[in-house]
Amino acid sequence: MDHSLEHSFVDLLGKHQNIVHKVCRLYTNNQDAHNDLFQEITIQLWKAFPKFRGESKFSTWMYRVALNTAITLYRKSTRTLNTQEFDSIQYKIEAEPYDDTEEQQLKLLYDAVHQLNDIEKALVFLYLEDKNYAEISDTLGISEVNARVKMNRVKTKLKTILNP
Known part of the structure; x- marks a missing residue:
């Protein structure tokens, strides 16, 4: 080795x-x-x-x-x-230690993200990691346009989940 x-x-x-x-x-x-x-x-x-x-x-x-x-x-x-x-x-x-409010907000976000499909989860994850659309498209193997379209759809879906 x-x-x-x-x-x-x-x-x-x-x-x-x-x-x-x-x-x-x-x-x-x-x-x-x-x-x-x-x-x-x-x-x-x-x-x-x-x-x-x-x-x-x-x-x-x-x-x-x-x-x-x-x-x-x-x-x-x-x-x-x-x-x-x-x-x-x-x-x-x-x-890292979180204050209670931040931890509750994170839990709500993760609960909402868990309701997304696998590719949507990956998009949200990379977006939250401050990756630009070029990096997102490179990581996921899709076009930048496709990444933007999918991300807009995911944002709408998350808003619906978080604010029924």
Whole structure:
């Protein structure tokens, strides 16, 4: 095993693991499922890492792999997840403390987002991560025009969910 490759991967994952945690929170409803999805995304990132050529930013590539893994594993028809063991490295990130009002607003937003379909969730996630439409389209593999149209539809859908 190439230790420099492993070191690079561990370093980059450590710096950007919040991306994976956010994707996990978006596509799961409990801590066990979050942990399972985090593990599976980490495995997929490790498997794909040797092919990462730096043609895009590492974080953009990480978003793409994480979202594709989550979407593939959490289709509405199946909520079960078969994971592989990945014991050599464990990553944890402490949640930032929120005041009660902010936490309630976040919970309402996440509850609303959980009602969206998989692609809509990814759009909202990237939008909330302050990604521009070029980055969103690149990450999701759709045109910028399509990303804008879909995002406008999602905003309308979220308004309906949050203000029935």
